[in-house]
Each structure stands twice: as C-alpha cells, then as structure tokens.
Amino acid sequence: MTFPAPLTGVVPPVCTPLTPDREVDVPSLTRLIDHLVDAGVHGLFVLGSTSEVAYLTDAQRGLVVETTVAHVAGRLPVLAGTIDMTTPRVLDHAHTARAAGADAIVVTAPFYTRTHPAEIARHFRLVAARAGLPVFAYDLPDSVHSKLGPELVLELAADGVLAGLKDSSGDLGSFRTVVTGARTRPGVRGFTALTGSEVVVDAALALGADGVVPGLANVDPVGYVRLYELCAAGDWRRARAEQERLCELFGLVGVGDPARMGGSSSALGAFKAALHLRGVIDCPATAEPQVPLSPGEVERVGKYLASAGLL
Amino acid sequence: MTFPAPLTGVVPPVCTPLTPDREVDVPSLTRLIDHLVDAGVHGLFVLGSTSEVAYLTDAQRGLVVETTVAHVAGRLPVLAGTIDMTTPRVLDHAHTARAAGADAIVVTAPFYTRTHPAEIARHFRLVAARAGLPVFAYDLPDSVHSKLGPELVLELAADGVLAGLKDSSGDLGSFRTVVTGARTRPGVRGFTALTGSEVVVDAALALGADGVVPGLANVDPVGYVRLYELCAAGDWRRARAEQERLCELFGLVGVGDPARMGGSSSALGAFKAALHLRGVIDCPATAEPQVPLSPGEVERVGKYLASAGLL
Amino acid sequence: MTFPAPLTGVVPPVCTPLTPDREVDVPSLTRLIDHLVDAGVHGLFVLGSTSEVAYLTDAQRGLVVETTVAHVAGRLPVLAGTIDMTTPRVLDHAHTARAAGADAIVVTAPFYTRTHPAEIARHFRLVAARAGLPVFAYDLPDSVHSKLGPELVLELAADGVLAGLKDSSGDLGSFRTVVTGARTRPGVRGFTALTGSEVVVDAALALGADGVVPGLANVDPVGYVRLYELCAAGDWRRARAEQERLCELFGLVGVGDPARMGGSSSALGAFKAALHLRGVIDCPATAEPQVPLSPGEVERVGKYLASAGLL
Amino acid sequence: MTFPAPLTGVVPPVCTPLTPDREVDVPSLTRLIDHLVDAGVHGLFVLGSTSEVAYLTDAQRGLVVETTVAHVAGRLPVLAGTIDMTTPRVLDHAHTARAAGADAIVVTAPFYTRTHPAEIARHFRLVAARAGLPVFAYDLPDSVHSKLGPELVLELAADGVLAGLKDSSGDLGSFRTVVTGARTRPGVRGFTALTGSEVVVDAALALGADGVVPGLANVDPVGYVRLYELCAAGDWRRARAEQERLCELFGLVGVGDPARMGGSSSALGAFKAALHLRGVIDCPATAEPQVPLSPGEVERVGKYLASAGLL
Numbered sequence A, B, C, D: 001m002t003f004p005a006p007l008t009g010v011v012p013p014v015c016t017p018l019t020p021d022r023e024v025d026v027p028s029l030t031r032l033i034d035h036l037v038d039a040g041v042h043g044l045f046v047l048g049s050t051s052e053v054a055y056l057t058d059a060q061r062g063l064v065v066e067t068t069v070a071h072v073a074g075r076l077p078v079l080a081g082t083i084d085m086t087t088p089r090v091l092d093h094a095h096t097a098r099a100a101g102a103d104a105i106v107v108t109a110p111f112y113t114r115t116h117p118a119e120i121a122r123h124f125r126l127v128a129a130r131a132g133l134p135v136f137a138y139d140l141p142d143s144v145h146s147k148l149g150p151e152l153v154l155e156l157a158a159d160g161v162l163a164g165l166k167d168s169s170g171d172l173g174s175f176r177t178v179v180t181g182a183r184t185r186p187g188v189r190g191f192t193a194l195t196g197s198e199v200v201v202d203a204a205l206a207l208g209a210d211g212v213v214p215g216l217a218n219v220d221p222v223g224y225v226r227l228y229e230l231c232a233a234g235d236w237r238r239a240r241a242e243q244e245r246l247c248e249l250f251g252l253v254g255v256g257d258p259a260r261m262g263g264s265s266s267a268l269g270a271f272k273a274a275l276h277l278r279g280v281i282d283c284p285a286t287a288e289p290q291v292p293l294s295p296g297e298v299e300r301v302g303k304y305l306a307s308a309g310l311l
Helices: A025-040 A058-072 A087-100 A115-130 A150-158 A172-184 A201-206 A221-232 A236-254 A263-275 A295-307 B026-038 B058-074 B087-100 B117-131 B150-158 B172-184 B201-206 B220-232 B236-254 B263-277 B295-307 C027-039 C056-070 C087-100 C118-133 C150-158 C171-186 C201-206 C221-232 C236-254 C262-276 C293-308 D026-038 D058-072 D087-100 D116-132 D152-158 D170-182 D201-206 D221-232 D234-255 D263-277 D296-308
Strands: A044-046 A078-081 A104-107 A135-139 A164-167 A194-195 B044-046 B078-081 B104-106 B135-139 B164-167 B191-196 C044-046 C076-082 C104-107 C137-139 C164-167 C191-195 D044-046 D078-081 D102-106 D134-140 D164-167 D193-194
Touching: A025 A058, A025 B150, A044 A058, A058 A087, A058 A135, A078 B150, A087 A104, A087 A150, A087 B058, A104 A115, A104 C221, A115 A135, A115 A150, A135 A150, A135 C262, A150 A172, A164 A172, A172 C236, A172 D221, A201 A221, A201 C201, A221 A236, A236 A263, A236 A295, A236 C171, A236 D234, A263 A295, A263 B295, B026 B044, B026 B058, B044 B058, B044 C118, B058 B078, B058 B087, B078 B087, B087 B104, B087 B117, B087 C076, B104 B117, B117 B135, B135 C236, B135 C262, B150 B172, B164 B172, B172 B201, B172 D234, B201 B220, B201 B236, B201 D201, B220 B236, B236 B263, B236 B295, B236 D170, B263 B295, B263 D116, B295 D221, C027 C044, C027 C056, C027 C137, C044 C056, C056 C076, C056 C087, C056 D087, C076 C087, C087 C104, C087 C118, C087 D026, C087 D058, C104 C118, C118 C150, C137 C150, C150 C171, C164 C171, C171 C191, C171 C201, C171 D234, C201 C221, C201 C236, C201 D044, C221 C236, C262 C293, D026 D044, D026 D058, D026 D221, D058 D078, D058 D087, D078 D087, D087 D102, D087 D116, D102 D116, D116 D134, D116 D152, D134 D152, D152 D170, D164 D170, D201 D221, D201 D234, D234 D263, D263 D296
Parallel strands: A044 A078, A078 A104, A104 A135, A135 A164, A164 A194, B044 B078, B078 B104, B104 B135, B135 B164, B164 B191, C044 C076, C076 C104, C104 C137, C137 C164, C164 C191, D044 D078, D078 D102, D102 D134, D134 D164, D164 D193
Antiparallel strands: none
16 A cells, blocks of 8 residues: 555554463454454554564564454555664564565664664664665653654654654653644655554644554544544544543553552553453463453453443 | 583673674684683673674574584583563573573563563563573663662572573672672572673672673783682782773773764774774674764774783 | 632743842842733742752742742732752741742652652641641652652642642643542542643643643743633634744753753753843843853844744 | 861761651760760761751751761861752852861752753862862762763862762762772872762772761661771771671661652661660651651661671
8 A cells, every 4th residue: 555644543553462372363363453443443553562562572573464464455554563672673573564564664762772862863764774664763762761852853754764753752742843843844744643642642633643553442442533533523622521531441551450560561461351351352361471460450451441331 | 511500700791793784794703702712711691782682683693602602612601692672582582592502591681661570570480491591680770771689689599590690780789689698598509690890890709709791801801811810819909900900991982972972882882993903803893773983983992902902 | 818729820930030140130030020920920930940949049049939929919829839858848948938928839749868659648748737838749750750640649639738730740641630630539629730831731721731830931921821811712723823833932942052051051041041132131140050051042042032023 | 177188987977866856866966976986987977868968957957067066076077968959059058067167068969950961060160169168079879860970070089179079879880980090190189989888898998999988887887997997907808708797787778668668768767776776866766758667677677786796
C-alpha cells in the first residue's frame, strides 16, 4: 500500500498473545487483529512496548510481523517496532520487517549505551538511509533514558529522515512543539505525529495530533475509535466524557501488587487478562521474567471491564 | 576446561576490532587475543561493554565468541556477555555462547523494560536454570538503570544461581559487602567477585576482590598483570604507584570533544586508536552510530601512550 | 479575604525584580504587580520558582510577600511559596507568610533529604496542621526529585489537608487524575487544581483545571487572561490560536547559550529582560550564581517581544 | 586556631540530639561532643547531613554551631555545613557560622534550581570570596543531584577557592583523581581530601585521603580512630579487619522497615537510637517528617551494638 502521509486515526500497539509455554499464539493473534480491525481502527503497530517486544526473541518478532501483515492483507498500514540498542542491530530488525511486508518501522534512540545528541541524530539518519522503509521515531524516555527533543525531531523531519513520531514521553508541551512545527517548518511534509497516551487523547488531538497509539485500545478499541471520531467532529464535550470513561477503565493497569511486581507486569498482565476475559485470546500469559497476576488481581480486571460495559 | 572457582586475576574485556566497513576483523581480533595472552592475563571476557556488544549484530557476536574460543584453545577461561533486554533474548545469546564453547556467561538485569527486584531475581534464576553455563551477574547501572543490591547477589550466590559478579557500578562499598559476604555467608562457595574499575583496582584487591576486568587492559595488559601481582604479593606501596600510572594513562578516555560525541565514542574510540597505534589491530573504527575521533584527538591518544612508555 | 474555593483563573508566579546589587527592587515589584492586576489576572503567586525563591534570603522573601500583600490590599488572593527542605524550615516560612498577610501557602515535598511516600504525606499533614493557612501542594519533580502521585494528592484533599495543587510536573495525565478525582472523590470539596504549564493551558482547562500559573504571564498577562476567557467560553478554536501565539513567544526562554548557562539562567533572565524592555522593571538582573544574558541574547528577547506585538 | 592544611584524621559529622519536642538538646549535644573528643577524633563537622541539617531551622543551626564552638574551645577544628539552595542563602548561613566561631564551612553545589557547571563554579567562587572562612566543597549527589567533577574541584583548588573536599559521592575513582591531583597539580597547596564513606575508609586512606567523615563515628568513634591509626601506620591487614568490623556494625542503618520509612529515617534513627542506648544522648528523636523507629527496630540496633561490643 502507499503509506498515508500523514497517517491518522487510532493505531493500536498490538499485544502479542502467548501460549502457556510462551510461544507466539498465532490463532489468538489473528483473532486480536480481527477484534481491532472490526472495531474500525486505522492502522496497527506491532512489536512496540505493549507488544512485549523487549521479551520476544528474533524468531518470535519475525513471526508476529509476518502473521500480522499476512492477516491484514493490505487493509490497514502495519508499523513494526525495531527495538534494539544501536544502529546495526536495529537494521537487522528493519530487514526482517521489510521482508515480512511491514509498511513502516518505529525506531527508538540508542539505549544501554551512553548516548549523545549527535549520536542519536546519526543513528536515525543511518537507519533511514538503509532501512528501505519510512521511519517513525519512538520517544519513550522511561525505557530509553533519553528524551527526543522537538528540535531534533523537526530537523530530521525537514531532512526527510523521519516520517513521523510516536510520542510516549508524557510531555504534551514538547509534543505540541513537534505538532505545530510539523505544520509550519519549511521542508516538513506529510509528517505524522502520534501520541502514545491513553489518558489525554482528546487533548493531543485538540492540539493537532494526527493519531493515537493507546495500549488500552487492545481492550476497548471501539471506545478509542469513538473518541477519535468525536474529536475529529469537534465535539469536545462528548469527547471529554468518553475520554474520562476510558481513563477510569485505564485504572486496570494498576491491579498488580507493587510489592510483588513491576509496572510492566501489572499493566501488560492486565491488558492480556482483559483480552482473555473478553474471549479474544486463549491465554493471558506474559513473557518472562514478568510476574503473573494473581487470581484476585485478575478478578479486579474483570470488575473494571464490567464497569465499562465490556463483559 | 573446568571453570575455576573462584576465577582470579586479570580478565580483560576484549575490544572487538572492526574493518573499515564495520565487519568483525578476525585477524586483528586474534592478534589482540595474543597480545593479551602473551601479557599473562588470566581469562578473557568477550561481548562486554568494552567489546561494543551493544553494537554488534547477532551474527557478529557469534563470530567473536567462536573466534576467541578457537584461538584461545582452552589456555584460559572465556566468559561471554549475553547482553539483551530480557530472559528469552538473553537465553538465545546464551545458547550461541554455549554452542561456541564459552566457559561462562555474563548477564545483566533486564533493561529497557521497567524492572522490579522480584523480576530481576526471577530473570537470573531462569537464565541460570536454562543456560547450561555458569552465570556471572553484570552490575552496570549506567547502562541498565538499576543497581544489583549486594543482598540480592549474595542470596542468588547462596542458592547456586550465580557463579560470580562483575561489578561496574563504581560503588566500592556495595562491592565490599558482596566480597565479604561471599566469604562468610553460609552456602556460598567458590564465588568470583570481579571489579570492572580501571582506577581503584588496588583498592578492590585489597578488600578481597578475586580479579579485575579493566577495559584499559586492552591497551596495557602488562601493566594490569603487574598491578595484580603486586597486590597479590601484598606490596601495596608499589601497587599504588603502578595504579597511579595506569590512572594517568586512563585519561585517554577523555580525548573526545564532549560537544561532538558521547563518553562511549570517546572511550572506546581511544582504546581502539591506542591498539591501532601500538600495531595490534588494523583499523581503529568503532561501530555506528558512534562518532569517530578526529586526527587531533588520535594524536592526543598517542601522547598518552608515549607518556606511559607504550609507543 | 475569604479564600476562593476553588480559586480560578490566571495566577501568575510573580518575578522578583532586583536592583543591580541584588536587593529586592520594591518600586519595580509594585509596578510589576500593577502590570499584572491591570491585565485582569485573578490572583498572584509570590515566592515560586519563577520568583527565584531559591535564591532569595529569608529577609528578601519576607519583604516580597509584605510588599505584595500591602500593594494588592485585598483586591486579589496572594499565595506565597514556602520553599524549603523539610517541615520545620517550611513552617518558619509559613509563619512569615501568615504574619505578612498571605492568603495561602504553596508547599513542595521535602527535598535534599531522601524521601519516602510516608514521609511526604506526613510532611503535608504536619504543615497543614500548624501553618494556619490553606496549603497548596507544589508538584515540581525537576526541582524536588520526587513526583506527587495523584492518589496521594486526592487522599490529602479528602482529608482536608490540601486546598489545592499547583502542578508543574509536565504530566498532564497525572494532573487529569487529580482534576477528575477532585470532582468525584467523596470528601473533596472546593479543591483548586492549577497547572504551571505555559504551553498546554488550553488543554489543561479543557480537561477541567481551575486555573493556570504560567511564568510567561509576567511578560504577557493580557494574553493569558484572554486565553483563559476563551477557554471559559468554550471557544476552543480561538483558544488554540492564542495558545499557539503564546507558545511561540515562550521560545524566548531558550535564548541563553547552553554552553554558557543553565535553563534557569536563560528562562528567568529572559523573563526579566522582557519586563525590562517593556518598561515594567528597572533592572533585569537575576540572582547569583545565575549567569546573565549577553547583549545579543537580550536582543533576541526583544525580537520575540516584537513578533508578539509586545514592544 | 590556625586551620590545619591539610586537615587529617577522623572528623565525625556530629548528630544533633533533639528533645522530645524537637528542640536542640544542648546538654546531650555537649555530652556527644565529649564522647567524640575523648575518643581522640581530630575535628568535628556540625550541620552536615548526619546532623539533620536539612531539618533544622536557622535558629537551631545557629545554636548547634555556637554550642559546639564554645564547648570545643579551640581544642579541635570545627567545620560547619551551610547547606542551602543557592549563593545568597549559603552566605547567610556562612555569616552565622563565622560569627559563631566556626573554623571552616562546608558548601554544596546549588540544588533545587537547575544547575550548570558554569553556575556551580561561580557559586563556589562567590561563596569563597565573601564567606571569610575556608570553604570545603561537599559532594553529595544523592541530595544535590549533580556530581562535582574532579576537574572542577582541582581547578577551584588551584585558584585558592577551595580548601578541601568532603566526598560523599561513593565514587572512589573520582575521589582518587582529586587526591592525586591535589598532590601533583601546580598551584594546589594544603588541600584536604576527606571521604564521607563509612565502609571503604581503609581504601580511601590507602590511596591518599587526608581524613574521614563517617556518620557511624558518632556510634563508635574509638573504632574509627583505631582504623585511622592502623592505616596511618601502614598496617593494612589489621586495618582491613577493623574496617570489616565497622562494616558489620554499619548494618544498623538498615533496621528501619522500607515499607514504612525512607533511608534517612532509618539511618539517622539508628544512629540516634544507638547513642541513646549507649547513654550518650537523652532522647533518640529525629526531626520531622522523619518516621521514628519502632521498638522492635530499636531492639535490633541494640543487637548490632552488642555484637560490636559497644553495650
């Protein structure tokens, strides 16, 4: 497909269903894709943080993107994360993504290594020159431990290096600088600005974001599509009410006991428990070394779903 | 070989020489290994931070460990880093290392993902249960963004999960707790405590460390072997003088202009420039997206070598 | 005056004009207050970060709040920051603020010391019990190095400990949780949620914030009052345009050369240079050890003002 | 007294005994001073982190330094911390310290504000020019959130700005650079390098430190004086054994339940509980909002003391 420029709408970061022995559960994955496509989402982002990309082996990553591209069959654009530490390793993943038919890749700054702004810029330039696919920058300081400054993003956009940004920094002011700059900066054309937030989607769209990549859209894709459409129609009052409903549902990410597990185990465990309870996937297992939710914690996920009318 | 318990002495983290087009330069790597073995080092650690492991593709990582194991041919123990984000990905690297004949693996806590102490413990337990090789914990908070507490290390040592620790945290007080605990804690036997410091090796050995893993030993392995032997002989006065000489040489890691590059580009670039100037490797290139040293910066590396009598 | 609950509107954090020898310039301060009051602002916040509170001696802090309270003479509520490391020191500042006639105090979590959630809660409870004035929590992780979680804020609000929140965390999602919770949580009444952002004021008001505390309102109070009124009227389209105009003006905080000074020297220097260029204050000096703007940097501030029609 | 250059030996950071209603307990403070002086310590450091300086009001700070100077009566040098956010506030504390007769002040980099290396240097230069007392830099990144680089310290030492360094950074490699540089850098004379560590005192002295400032010396000053003397005599074997004994005693800082309190509440609470159990001070209260130790936690402090032969 011709990649839309900009890409707009709801682009869920797709969970990766696993079997009890932690292999990719292909039938569940295709059911999850149907669940999202049927809800009217506008694109799919596989191999992001919500997909547990950091936990998937290279073989599993390849299987996920191949399965998704094949099942989507061109109906929607498919973006694939190529999350790794540095340029050469990212390029290996980019090669896999391209061979599998992904439409774009999503790339973080280098991590694990100590990074410098000049090295970050060089990284994106080298990846874009060699990947053979449009490149989205993925700004995720909680994981990457550096922030992509809006000036760098706009400079790379103007130079044709970046096709878009997926902003999971939580810093809406900085995101606004990119959004506004993408409209006004000479040389920037068709740039896509996506927010990774679940809870200020209305605000991000109001200030000009093109689309949204909320992990919670795995659980309630219909809700996020509705929210997107209300914003697109300028009905901010009803958009705010829908957003507040989704904020309440989002509370499910906190069901895991912080004395027993980290935020990732809790949030990804809750998303998968919800998909399991809703009958979309067969098994709620998360990858190792994440800690599973207890039965009581899963029960609390169910209550969130019930409150939201999703059970 | 039977893996020594504890492993003692100088165990350099081996640089990975690259060709101008950033492939592993196998002849240079074997010359570098000879340079280290001939100096009398007691083991080799490949695929650590100094080896640019974060920049090497899986194929390159495999080639490095195979080349090293084959060339060393059992004369010394070979430890291999399996640096990756989570358990399943680390296990893939562990499989490669074991197949290539490495004697032990060196494993960090999970990174990129948000981690919790329970998840970190679970990670080491799962890796140790499945890797088929002794496991060294690699404590490197600058890269991993969490610190391995001494209590966790000792608990995992007592349970037979960890064979050793490579401490690059810079926190000598915490390291001392491990060193002393490894001697006194019931159930801990043959545990190896290695410091990654270049500049307080005498202090670490004085408080009971088993060995040292200094990146600078690529450049001056004879100096670190001499330092180790002086410490082993209890000649602390001459050890301090040798250490101070090496501290001065270590200044070469700062030759890179901080306005133009990060600390990794500067330090690894300087190590490789020094090895090139000393005639050990053919090409001083570092992996991308690191920024190369300028000719003037390389010249300053040469001055450090000359001052240290290494040219 | 009876303190409004909630307090709504624009509440600028008032700059502290200094003489060339770094004493509080009282005539300039009263002119600045007039400049703000005449623009229609709804309250004043003295002794916040924008006021250089961290740089003012206790005597200077006392003079600022006394001068302000006397000059305002009950026309508007005056909030006073009591920024210090721990409970006993904050209470000393609270005593001064109360004696001078301030209407409320603004209090951060403890800093410099290592803090624990239980200690942070205890701090706010002790301050509220003893200060004799309504307490606003000041969430400023860049300075305080801990984040006030929305759950803690709402719990303290429900217990009558906190009268409001001034959120300068940049995390709009977390702020929304407080805003929504203040409306729905049993026991919370008249709670004031203020954002410290300059650049997402429209978004914060759209999701339910009561008011805004933008440092840039020193420079363009008329703009922020206009923005507030457009939001209050639900005219989001024109609000966005006004906000984008203010975002562009906000670029002036970056005039200072990052090789020569930090962000505080640049931003506070630019605010004061702008107030000086606009004829509001006599001297643009910032407190020590901040680095002064160069003449060329001041000239760039002037260009920002000219573009915004403020010269 | 003429301030020694360098100052050598054991310089305990003196705890500040409080009454049950959190006023400075002057009789207990003088008994604590006697306890330290009688043990043979070589200087006293009041108003440091161990003194709970961050929790003391200005009046209490003044009382502490006056009481100490009067009671010591010139027998030992007295250093006073002037811990505050910026230059003007530090100078106010310096004025108090000088008026009270302190021999030197101990000054951190600015905190709470965003800092820049140029601003940090300017801060120390301004304080030194105006304080009228020798200035020690206090490197405490856990509290100050910036690290004093060895280059900056040595530059300020060479310019006569700094008389010494109190290093509580935990980074022995960086400390060594200062220690060695203070011996070899042209223009540096009589500079004092003190480590704040409790647990690597032998190592710090072995590499050339002049003295030590261990908080635990409040509890066991005789032990630290003995350790210092063994190191001064070059008896490294017995020094290591004494250091390991003190490391074990240092475990008492961890008695507080981390679910209920922070590290400061636990460590300072344990020091004071120990001093109370040893009969040196009347009341173990710590300042607010720190959380008190439970009776069971105090009992564990007692066990540490008993094991160390201190009860």
